[in-house]
Amino acid sequence: MGRIWKVGDNINTDLIIPGRYNVTTDHAQLAKYCLYEAYPEFSQGVQPGDILMGGHNFGCGSSREHAPTSILANQVKVVVARSFARIFYRNAVNIGLPVLVCEEAVLNSEDGQQLDVNLETGEIRNLTTGQTFQAEPLDPFVARIVAAGGIINYIEANQGQLVY
Numbered sequence: 001m002g003r004i005w006k007v008g009d010n011i012n013t014d015l016i017i018p019g020r021y022n023v024t025t026d027h028a029q030l031a032k033y034c035l036y037e038a039y040p041e042f043s044q045g046v047q048p049g050d051i052l053m054g055g056h057n058f059g060c061g062s063s064r065e066h067a068p069t070s071i072l073a074n075q076v077k078v079v080v081a082r083s084f085a086r087i088f089y090r091n092a093v094n095i096g097l098p099v100l101v102c103e104e105a106v107l108n109s110e111d112g113q114q115l116d117v118n119l120e121t122g123e124i125r126n127l128t129t130g131q132t133f134q135a136e137p138l139d140p141f142v143a144r145i146v147a148a149g150g151i152i153n154y155i156e157a158n159q160g161q162l163v164y
Contacts, residue, residue, distance in 0.1 A: 012061030059088025
């Protein structure tokens with residue numbers, strides 16, 4: 001269960017983590033400047049388990065892993081969007097940040113509302129309105145990578161093998 005932090009369409013990687021703060025891999029610093037220009041109060045107010053919600057083409061732009069890392073460093077439970085830029089989606093999965101596509105949930109939810117997201121089934125319940133939505137569930141292989149905390153952890157746990 002977490003509170004929604006909602007952003008619009010075409011939130012690119014420079015809006016997620018501005019380039020001038022991309023000079024570090026320190027997760028605390030990346031967390032501090034996450035959405036700094038698009039949603040300045042985000043990094044000061046986000047709580048562990050909160051949910052970031054975006055419109056179409058979330059994470060477009062460059063392929064840097066700093067963008068999903070800055071979100072994960074803020075202990076966001078999941079990013080739910082109408083659609084994701086493909087490279088952002090893969091980078092998020094590779095570092096263990098859950099990402100779900102659910103247009104209906106985005107269109108029918110507002111900033112600050114409470115959501116309960118079941119990552120296994122893709123069910124999203126808006127606890128504020130009582131509505132339930134069905135996200136496209138993660139592919140089972142992708143779900144195992146996310147559950148392991150990312151691709152490196154997954155491979156290490158499987159003795160260097162990609163077990164499909």
